[in-house]
Amino acid sequence: MSRNVTILGAGLVGSLLAIILRKRGHDVTLYERRPDMRAAHMSAGKSINLAMSARGWKALDLAGLRAEMEPIAIPMYGRYLHQPDGQTAFQPYSKNNEAIYSVSRGELNKKLMTLAEENGVNIHFEHRCTQVDVPNNALRLAHNGEEHVVTTDLLFGADGAFSALRASYTHMDRVNSSQHYLEYGYKELAILPGANGEWLMEKNALHIWPRGKYMMIALPNTDGTFTCTMFMPFEGEVSFSKLQTEADVHKLFDEQFADAKALMPTLIHDFFANPTSSLITTHIFPWHYKDRSALIGDAAHAIVPFYGQGMNAGFEDCTVLSGLMDRHGDDWATILPAYERLRKPNGDAVASLALTNFVEMRDKVADPRFLQRKKIEKELGTRYPHQFISVYEMVSFSHIPYSTAIQCIQAQDRLLEQVMAEGDFFDNIAHDSFCDRIGHWVADYHKAVQQLDFG
């Protein structure tokens, strides 16, 4: 039976979900707060490039968009570290030469919207949902200064961290929720191309300038530019509040980011023209109401961007929902609770992984011991390909549930501590007795991991 389905938010997740539902024959209407980005001038200066990884690609397959996206997705095979003195180091993400992909959020979103419309989805722009009567699935929509109410059979809130459906859920009895901001803000900056449009740094990497309490990253774009993002505390010794004058910005970049600064002719303009934005993590439970409505993507689990998993997690929500439709057809009284049961622990896990990765990126990656550990992880993965997969690989290059990956962290830390306590790994590895011991430890680790639920 085809349903009248309404989706709030025509962002990445809402547009993809619309395509998936439309392909199953439902009537799908999308309401989007903003104007049509395909017509309007894109507001720049407040977007972090997407890092598309396995979970994202899998969902694009569902929409049939992989072939169209691949040519404009730039593979990044590892982290490219920049020290204050100009020294650099490359740290591959995987033992198998796997990559995460730099993708333009705007381009991907436009393609998804167009594909949704081509499939028969109605998108209403500049329609802001102000309130949802949850038990009755009645939406109050503001458009051109007037409000009207529409009702729907089935409703999805794909309307981001400040979702109207999420807000309406929180006013109901026994709905738990939280919103927590980092003490850090971020600001978008730019590295420009060379005279012939060429990339002026290694194109196929995610660049990081780790500085302990703050950091800058840069992701490549197809036009030869890099989008840089500076993450820094709002207040404190080195902070956005301390960068008030052009001289302040020059001084910081001269001292800490000299190699990048040489490639940033628009630095001062960008720094003062672009906003300083905040970073939020949200939790909510439940994620659904009976067989009537559910939250998806950031509306269910807004996370910080440091694992590059926000879009990937939202797209995986769509993949899981699609799988449940395969199994349960149109039985939404079964699908929605099952979706919540499968995805809520993963939303919590990816939120936690993202927060933890910030510390790794801004601080630990500059630590020689950490770099050594990463090399050992790669070697272990090569020697024991079926028994040892790093947590980073689980998250970025597999479909192992986030909640399983996060449970491996402790055991993996213990394993690496054991190995590293024995002294220099790459010397020791020449000795059979050392290899034997490692073999046992890895086998023990593998046994422990196998107890976990791999979804």
Place this chain on the structure above:
Amino acid sequence: MSRNVTILGAGLVGSLLAIILRKRGHDVTLYERRPDMRAAHMSAGKSINLAMSARGWKALDLAGLRAEMEPIAIPMYGRYLHQPDGQTAFQPYSKNNEAIYSVSRGELNKKLMTLAEENGVNIHFEHRCTQVDVPNNALRLAHNGEEHVVTTDLLFGADGAFSALRASYTHMDRVNSSQHYLEYGYKELAILPGANGEWLMEKNALHIWPRGKYMMIALPNTDGTFTCTMFMPFEGEVSFSKLQTEADVHKLFDEQFADAKALMPTLIHDFFANPTSSLITTHIFPWHYKDRSALIGDAAHAIVPFYGQGMNAGFEDCTVLSGLMDRHGDDWATILPAYERLRKPNGDAVASLALTNFVEMRDKVADPRFLQRKKIEKELGTRYPHQFISVYEMVSFSHIPYSTAIQCIQAQDRLLEQVMAEGDFFDNIAHDSFCDRIGHWVADYHKAVQQLDFG
């Protein structure tokens, strides 16, 4: 300089705050969502009696209400435990015969409202604040189906867990917030008086029927009744969801609450007529906006009722604010940040204490080892009155900050474990060497506690 002050909520905290501000010469207007409870029929079946303790009385002194409240406040000197087999035990709250006081929420609220009006406060009933424009201190108020906007110099949100000012704060950038419901609900029941209006159980105690995963409590009223409250999981083996028929309720009470049931002729009616209500804990930060507005009482820190500290904590907010007005006059740009700095850690601490005390009340108080510990605590307090005060006494019978009291828990647990590991305390105490050792331990404990901030 007198200010135009608006307070949202004419509950206990809002009414008391209005009196305090009015006495300092400010123009004070109160908006209350509900009808005037002094005229309307009180909605019963959804209130837990108040347990007034030191912090509450101190704030009533500020309003000059102690003398009027004392005759209608019933002292409770300890917990009166009821086991399933009918056995009982009494557990005093303090070594000094101190009490917490059972007070009718409705009576206290009415007196506070009347006193506020007598002092010149304007109370507007049935005015619901739907939204606050925080930077402009502009309130949208709904009354008789129409909305109007008023602005004010200074605004306080004393409008409870679901505060309109709190909600408007949460929509601002970098405001952290959470709401978390217990998996437990509560239902009000009643124990009726004897034929001559007499109390049919010990009047001067807080009665508890601890049953591990659930419990009932009863507090005395001046009319010979006791207000009972059943706390029980919503779902699970013994839960509200399992109590569907009269037979279900009879069976549970026959097996677990036989002594109380004999005094509850209206049990079945009450059980099915009264609602099952939920229990929420909320956090938010910040608590204030510039020199314009602040949250107070449950609006800043809604907590569960298991330490009897909700009203006491809200009243202490008023006491602290009053002290800051003494010191800083009308300098709200100093007062509001100082209020937040002083009270936020205490709001967090009392929220945590209240959650922890639930486990103690429903489960631990039935444990003989726990009862033994309480006796030892009392004896230690008698022997070392200046060095040993129990955490319960700090919370209920002192003005030591909640955040300090909570920091004593671990040290106190360690001390009692040391003492109890030596075998039977009341045998050992006859030996000088044991007393010496205890003396040293208590002195060590006292030294550790003195490092803490006593506000």
